[in-house]
Amino acid sequence: MTQIPPGRMLALYDDPASCERAAAADHHRVSQERRDMTTTDYSVKGMTCSHCADAVTGEISRIDGVSAVDVDVDSGRVSVTSTAPLDNAAVAAAVDEAGYELQS
Numbered sequence: 001m002t003q004i005p006p007g008r009m010l011a012l013y014d015d016p017a018s019c020e021r022a023a024a025a026d027h028h029r030v031s032q033e034r035r036d037m038t039t040t041d042y043s044v045k046g047m048t049c050s051h052c053a054d055a056v057t058g059e060i061s062r063i064d065g066v067s068a069v070d071v072d073v074d075s076g077r078v079s080v081t082s083t084a085p086l087d088n089a090a091v092a093a094a095v096d097e098a099g100y101e102l103q104s
């Protein structure tokens, strides 16, 4: 995994140009294309609608280092973009908190 120098994230978020790009384009896509980010796909059981997706997104977003969460309800796929690899137990706990079950 790529190590991120301290201060690198702040530099990214303090750059007004990157904010404008994020606002103009699809926000998740922009986040995933940043090379210092890690994106991991998870499989979540039990989601049936956008409300479920919102609940899962909200809980996972609270984990330290998470910058984007993309949910596909039909397949149960949850793509999580973060500044460092995430602890699987933390993701499982967040999904459980939302009322669903992490598979794997």
Ligand SMILES: [Cu+2]
Residues within 6 Å of the ligand: 047, 048, 049, 050, 051, 052, 053
């Ligand atoms: Cu639902």
